Amino acid sequence: MTKRQIHLGLFILGTGSHVAGWRYPGAFDSFQDLASIQEIGRIAERGKFDLIFMGDNLYADPAAHPSYTLRLEPLTMLSALAVTTSRIGLGATASTTYGDPFSTARAFASLDHISNGRAAWNAVTTSNATSGANFGREHPDHSLRYEIAEEFVDVVKGLWDCWADDAIVADRASGLYIDPAKVRALDHDGKWFKVKGPLNIGRAPQGRPIVLQAGGSAPGQRLAARTADVVFSVVQDFAEAKAQYDGFKALLPAFGRSPSEVTMLPGVMPVVGRTDREAFDKLKLLQSFVSGTNALQILSDRFGTDMSAYDLDGPVPDLGENDAYHAFAKVMLAKARRENMTLRDLYNLTAAARGHWVLCGSAETVADTLQHWFENGAADGFNVMPPYFPAGLDDFVDLVVPILQERGLFRADYEGTTLRDHLGLERPERM
Amino acid sequence: MTKRQIHLGLFILGTGSHVAGWRYPGAFDSFQDLASIQEIGRIAERGKFDLIFMGDNLYADPAAHPSYTLRLEPLTMLSALAVTTSRIGLGATASTTYGDPFSTARAFASLDHISNGRAAWNAVTTSNATSGANFGREHPDHSLRYEIAEEFVDVVKGLWDCWADDAIVADRASGLYIDPAKVRALDHDGKWFKVKGPLNIGRAPQGRPIVLQAGGSAPGQRLAARTADVVFSVVQDFAEAKAQYDGFKALLPAFGRSPSEVTMLPGVMPVVGRTDREAFDKLKLLQSFVSGTNALQILSDRFGTDMSAYDLDGPVPDLGENDAYHAFAKVMLAKARRENMTLRDLYNLTAAARGHWVLCGSAETVADTLQHWFENGAADGFNVMPPYFPAGLDDFVDLVVPILQERGLFRADYEGTTLRDHLGLERPERM
Numbered sequence: 001m002t003k004r005q006i007h008l009g010l011f012i013l014g015t016g017s018h019v020a021g022w023r024y025p026g027a028f029d030s031f032q033d034l035a036s037i038q039e040i041g042r043i044a045e046r047g048k049f050d051l052i053f054m055g056d057n058l059y060a061d062p063a064a065h066p067s068y069t070l071r072l073e074p075l076t077m078l079s080a081l082a083v084t085t086s087r088i089g090l091g092a093t094a095s096t097t098y099g100d101p102f103s104t105a106r107a108f109a110s111l112d113h114i115s116n117g118r119a120a121w122n123a124v125t126t127s128n129a130t131s132g133a134n135f136g137r138e139h140p141d142h143s144l145r146y147e148i149a150e151e152f153v154d155v156v157k158g159l160w161d162c163w164a165d166d167a168i169v170a171d172r173a174s175g176l177y178i179d180p181a182k183v184r185a186l187d188h189d190g191k192w193f194k195v196k197g198p199l200n201i202g203r204a205p206q207g208r209p210i211v212l213q214a215g216g217s218a219p220g221q222r223l224a225a226r227t228a229d230v231v232f233s234v235v236q237d238f239a240e241a242k243a244q245y246d247g248f249k250a251l252l253p254a255f256g257r258s259p260s261e262v263t264m265l266p267g268v269m270p271v272v273g274r275t276d277r278e279a280f281d282k283l284k285l286l287q288s289f290v291s292g293t294n295a296l297q298i299l300s301d302r303f304g305t306d307m308s309a310y311d312l313d314g315p316v317p318d319l320g321e322n323d324a325y326h327a328f329a330k331v332m333l334a335k336a337r338r339e340n341m342t343l344r345d346l347y348n349l350t351a352a353a354r355g356h357w358v359l360c361g362s363a364e365t366v367a368d369t370l371q372h373w374f375e376n377g378a379a380d381g382f383n384v385m386p387p388y389f390p391a392g393l394d395d396f397v398d399l400v401v402p403i404l405q406e407r408g409l410f411r412a413d414y415e416g417t418t419l420r421d422h423l424g425l426e427r428p429e430r431m
Numbered sequence: 432m433t434k435r436q437i438h439l440g441l442f443i444l445g446t447g448s449h450v451a452g453w454r455y456p457g458a459f460d461s462f463q464d465l466a467s468i469q470e471i472g473r474i475a476e477r478g479k480f481d482l483i484f485m486g487d488n489l490y491a492d493p494a495a496h497p498s499y500t501l502r503l504e505p506l507t508m509l510s511a512l513a514v515t516t517s518r519i520g521l522g523a524t525a526s527t528t529y530g531d532p533f534s535t536a537r538a539f540a541s542l543d544h545i546s547n548g549r550a551a552w553n554a555v556t557t558s559n560a561t562s563g564a565n566f567g568r569e570h571p572d573h574s575l576r577y578e579i580a581e582e583f584v585d586v587v588k589g590l591w592d593c594w595a596d597d598a599i600v601a602d603r604a605s606g607l608y609i610d611p612a613k614v615r616a617l618d619h620d621g622k623w624f625k626v627k628g629p630l631n632i633g634r635a636p637q638g639r640p641i642v643l644q645a646g647g648s649a650p651g652q653r654l655a656a657r658t659a660d661v662v663f664s665v666v667q668d669f670a671e672a673k674a675q676y677d678g679f680k681a682l683l684p685a686f687g688r689s690p691s692e693v694t695m696l697p698g699v700m701p702v703v704g705r706t707d708r709e710a711f712d713k714l715k716l717l718q719s720f721v722s723g724t725n726a727l728q729i730l731s732d733r734f735g736t737d738m739s740a741y742d743l744d745g746p747v748p749d750l751g752e753n754d755a756y757h758a759f760a761k762v763m764l765a766k767a768r769r770e771n772m773t774l775r776d777l778y779n780l781t782a783a784a785r786g787h788w789v790l791c792g793s794a795e796t797v798a799d800t801l802q803h804w805f806e807n808g809a810a811d812g813f814n815v816m817p818p819y820f821p822a823g824l825d826d827f828v829d830l831v832v833p834i835l836q837e838r839g840l841f842r843a844d845y846e847g848t849t850l851r852d853h854l855g856l857e858r859p860e861r862m
Contacts, residue, residue, distance in 0.1 A: 020606065029601045029608075032544045032633055034514075058533070060631035062598070062614040069609065070599070070633060073541035079510035080545045083465075099534075102489070102565040110504035113463045114511045134533040136625035167493070168501070170460045175451065175722050177460075178500065183493040194567035200491035202463055202501060291606050 006374050006410045007263050007381030007423060008401075009091070009232070010044045010393070012037075013055035014067025017269050019298060019351045020289035021388030022066065028389045031071050034080055040389050041085045047397030048411050050422040051089030051120055053212065053232075053383070054078060058098055058131035064297050075107050082115035089419030091120035091212050096152040097145050098126055098135050101195055104152075105159035108209045109201045117205035117418030120230070121156070122212040125149045125220075128301070146219035151192045153211065153227045158186045160208045161430045162198030206420050207427045216330065225251035229425060230263045232383045236335040236357050241266050241378035263423055265383040266373070269353035271360040272395040279360045286387055287348060295351040302355055303329045312344040331355070356385055363399035370400070371409060437805050437841045438694050438812030438854065439832075440522070440663070441475045441824070443468075444486035445498025448700050450729060450782045451720035452819030453497065459820045462502050465511055471820050472516045478828030479842050481853040482520030482551055484643065484663075484814070485509060489529055489562035495728050506538050513546035520850030522551035522643050527583040528576050529557055529566050532626055535583075536590035539640045540632045548636035548849030551661070552587070553643040556580050556651075559732070577650035582623045584642065584658045589617045591639045592861045593629035637851050638858045647761065656682035660856060661694045663814045667766040667788050672697050672809035694854055696814040697804070700784035702791040703826040710791045717818055718779060726782040733786055734760045743775045762786070787816055794830035801831075802840060 014031050015022035022029040028036040044052055054074040061069055071077075074092035082090055090111065094104050104121070112119035125145035132139035140148065167182035186197030213228040215221060224231045231248065235241040244266075249259040271286070273279030300307045303319055310317050316336045319329075332355050336346050352358045359366055373379045386392035404410035420427055445462050446453035453460040459467040475483055485505040492500055502508075505523035513521055521542065525535050535552070543550035556576035563570035571579065598613035617628030644655040645663040655662045662679065666672040675697075680690040702717070704710030731738045734750055741748050747767045750760075763786050767777050783789045790797055804810045817823035835841035842853075851858055 022601065022608065023603045023606060029603065030599070032599075034545050057631060060593075060614070060629045062609045062611040062629065066601075066608040069631060071631065072544055073538050073632065076506055076510040076538055076541040076545055079507040080514050083511050083514040098531075100529075100566055103530075107504050107507055110507040113503055114465050114507055133625070133627035135531055162491075168461070168463075170453065170497075172454045172460065175454060175720065177453065177497040178493045180493040183491070194564070196564035198491045198493065200488060200500060200502065201504065289606065 003408055006370065006404060007265060008047070008049045008410070009230070009265050009381070009383040010040075010049050010052045011055065011267065011383050011385040012040065012052060014065075014069075014071055016067070016388035016392060017353050017356065017385035018286050018387030019065050019067075019295060019354065020286060020291065021392065023289040024286060024388045024392075026391055034072070034077070036389065037072070037077060037081060038084045040393060041081045041088065043390055043393050043397055045085050045088045047393075047401045048414060049088055049384075050381070051091050051419055052078075052081070053091035053120070053122060054093055056093035056124070057128060058095060058126055059128060059134055061130070064301075075111060079111055079114055082111065082118065087118075087414040087417065089118045089120055089210065089422060090115055091122050091210070093122040093124055095126040096123055096149040097140060098131060098137075101152050101155035101159065101193055102199070105156040105199055106201055108156075109160060109199065109204045112204035112206055112209045113201065117420065119204070119206070120210035120212050120419055122214070123149065123153055123227075124214065142217065143219060146215075146223060148192050149223055150226075151190050153223070155186070155188050155190070155193050155195050157208060157227070158188060158431070159195065159197055159199040160204060162186055163203045164430055165203050168202050203430070206418050207430070210419050210423065210425075221248055221251060224248070225257070225262070226255045228262060229423065230265060233264060233266045234331050234356060235266045236331045238373060238376075238378055240331060240334070241373060242376070245378050261425070263380045265381050266379050267356040267383040267385055268370075269356050269358045269385045269387055270366050270396050270400065271358065271387055271392075272363055272366050272399050274362060274399070276361045276365055279362060279365075283352070283358070283360045287352065290348070290351040295347045298354055299347055299350045302332070302350065307343070310343055312347065313342050316341055316343050316346050329355075353385060353387070363403055366400050367403040367407070370404065371407065374409065434839055437801065437835060438696060439478070439480045439841070440661070440696050440812070440814040441471075441480050441483045442486060442698065442814050442816040443471065443483060445496075445502055447498070447819035447823060448784050448787065448816035449717050449818030450496050450498075450726060450785065451717060451722065452823065454720040455717060455819045455822075457822055465503070465508070467820065468503070468508060468512060469515045471824060472512045472519065474821055474824050474828055476516050476519045478824075478832045479845060480519055480815075481812070482522050482850055483509075483512070484522035484551070484553060485524055487524035487555070488559060489526060489557055490559060490565055492561070506542060510542055510545055513542065513549065518549070518845040518848065520549045520551055520641065520853060521546055522553050522641070524553040524555055526557040527554055527580040528571060529562060529568075532583050532586035532590065532624055533630070536587040536630055537632055539587075540591060540630060540635045543635035543637055543640045544632065548851065550635070550637065551641035551643050551850055553645070554580065554584055554658075555645065573648065574650060577646075577654060579623050580654055581657075582621050584654070586617070586619050586621070586624050586626050588639060588658070589619060589862070590626065590628055590630040591635060593617055594634045595861055596634050599633050634861070637849050638861070641850050641854065641856075652679055652682060655679070656688070656693070657686045659693060660854065661696060664695060664697045665762055665787060666697045667762050669804060669807075669809055671762060671765070672804060673807070676809050692856070694811045696812050697810050698787040698814040698816055699801075700787050700789045700816045700818055701797050701827050701831065702789065702818055702823075703794055703797050703830050705793060705830070707792045707796055710793060710796075714783070714789070714791045718783065721779070721782040726778045729785055730778055730781045733763070733781065738774070741774055743778070744773050747772055747774050747777050760786075784816060784818070794834055797831050798834040798838070801835065802838065805840065
């Protein structure tokens with residue numbers, strides 16, 4: 001049996017995960033430019049990452065951080081990237097609240113065909129209420145969004161299975177192209193969706209594209225435990241990560257799934273230097289680029305409350321939970337209480353990685369920490385969120401990845417061709 | 432002033448426009464295979480076509496012709512094709528009945544960025560009523576679909592203009608990424624759509640991507656005259672094409688547009704040989720592959736009536752018009768009456784090109800006919816619908832295009848880089 005291996009996802013949101021990463025000397029400062037994305041794809045594939053994964057929002061606030069506002073649409077962008085990469089998985093975010101299951105199932109099946117089995121759907125319920133106004137709809141509340149999402153994901157998976165693998169015959173001699181006996185309608189008639197099917201594209205190379213999820217709430221975890229192949233999590237330290245990991249894996253048996261069936265990847269923003277000192281200098285420089293307005297706005301967005309009303313040098317206020325309150329808020333607040341932070345401390349933490357774990361140090365320090373988490377039940381791998389591109393990713397790929405490879409913790413090369421292969425998942429039989 | 436030039440679109444629907452084109456020796460028989468599409472893209476670009484244009488349907492009927500049932504999703508497919516082509520325009524069909532304006536505007540703006548200004552949206556209202564069942568909705572009737580489409584197209588164009596060309600500042604020194612004064616919301620609040628905006632992607636390289644339309648009905652023509660840059664039409668002979676051309680161009684002044692602002696491209700299925708004889712032999716071979724079931728089904732779909740009830744060797748029945756009745760039905764019925772066709776004759780005509788004009792002959796014959804139409808007020812160019820791929824397209828590119836080029840009727844090479852350049856259209860100012 002092969003030694004258990006670390007899995008690596010690369011998270012891309014706009015100009016990098018640090019709020020002011022685009023201001024770093026030499027950093028890419030446009031994410032409407034395909035050439036930048038292609039370069040990122042090449043670096044990630046050189047680093048043998050399992051997948052690239054595009055964040056998304058469905059609204060623009062020109063006063064906010066550019067990463068929240070401007071981007072290429074994920075599915076078109078990943079389709080273009082499918083052509084300039086050959087092995088890495090390609091994950092796009094698509095909403096269960098503002099999309100429809102037929103179009104979603106179809107687009108991801110198409111990406112899977114285009115990429116020869118590398119597509120992944122990051123199913124999100126869309127937390128930001130502003131999005132509704134772009135679709136002429138009231139933004140559903142949290143529990144309703146998850147109720148809808150449960151049905152949405154089932155419909156998409158059902159549509160992916162309408163065609164048998166051998167339904168397309170294409171027999172020139174007889175003229176039979178499709179064997180109708182091997183294609184079935186879905187005839188879904190549920191509370192939220194009525195979808196007849198079949199889908200108008202044949203079964204995907206992966207059988208079903210990979211499903212990613214990141215929900216941190218109880219309904220989000222339940223949805224992920226029932227339907228996801230890969231889960232991203234938001235954590236700030238080892239104890240929290242381990243508790244989340246154990247808690248999530250414990251949910252799986254109730255859905256007839258084994259803990260190894262779902263890959264759990266905590267998000268981490270690595271700031272890597274050749275020495276700890278060099279890494280800390282990079283982070284310091286990054287932090288010097290932060291604008292107070294942007295940082296407060298992200299904080300307000302994460303907490304669902306206007307934070308500009310509070311004293312920056314006073315204690316972090318007691319806000320209570322609300323519907324727009326993210327998983328981020330919970331872990332950041334816990335950390336703030338543990339460390340007696342002022343609001344200014346919290347704002348600096350948020351600015352760095354928008355609430356994700358910042359891991360700053362030499363390549364050895366970073367590799368040691370990742371190994372510790374991986375080997376002690378806190379992670380199956382990591383969702384790597386470089387502060388800026390391309391150097392922030394180059395540092396990780398050129399300095400950290402080789403150490404993990406030398407230690408036998410991470411693949412030296414891809415062994416399979418599909419994302420399922422990279423994740424060690426079987427191609428599913430048609431349901 | 433340059434001599435007026437022919438414009439060429441390449442229409443792709445599944446395995447070719449002939450109902451049984453996939454059975455032709457050597458023809459591609461899969462359109463879920465990106466390599467086939469890439470090869471088609473390379474040939475079309477070698478032929479200096481203005482654009483490739485993907486047809487679409489939103490349902491699958493496994494008993495029907497494969498071109499109607501199976502395909503890669505157009506936007507993901509064209510995004511992949513954007514990377515392996517450099518000049519040719521990329522048009523995808525998207526529905527105004529089953530899509531939403533925000534997602535549509537965003538996806539086409541993204542394709543325009545990805546392709547450096549080569550995106551085109553073929554706005555369709557989706558005629559086939561079966562589609563509704565995949566979206567949990569009643570299929571709206573024809574006039575309602577066009578009422579919705581009028582507003583949908585306006586919203587999309589408005590979203591494309593939310594960002595000024597110079598709204599993205601990305602000034603590292605000051606930290607200003609976006610100039611909020613150069614971005615505006617749309618605040619559309621209409622009968623069918625409420626869309627706040629702004630779009631979450633900057634203004635497209637073409638300013639606004641090109642809009643294509645193919646509506647043959649009076650409401651379809653009106654929508655096209657008001658909003659389209661390129662119009663596809665369905666005709667069976669010169670007189671009909673000229674009447675349609677004159678009729679359509681006459682609509683433009685009422686919308687403040689000049690006749691040269693909209694490029695009109697009748698659809699044509701060319702079957703080209705080195706001699707007329709060779710071409711007719713190809714068509715005969717193609718027709719020998721037709722299955723009666725498929726041909727009758729397409730005929731029934733085009734006429735919105737089950738045609739299997741009628742005597743094949745009797746006269747074409749008098750059906751009256753109905754809501755599912757296509758522009759195709761009108762031109763085919765007119766031809767059937769003119770030529771005293773039996774239902775079998777009509778079915779053979781339908782099988783050949785699904786109701787489009789079939790132009791069969793030597794390269795000289797084909798070039799002469801296209802030139803005649805172009806120079807005598809029946810066309811600004813042609814929407815070329817090869818019966819099968821790749822040889823059906825190779826024949827046109829290698830045999831017909833050089834004749835048109837020698838005669839100074841068609842570009843020897845691309846002169847600009849965007850689809851607007853190819854069409855001779857200015858980049859529009861922000862409204």
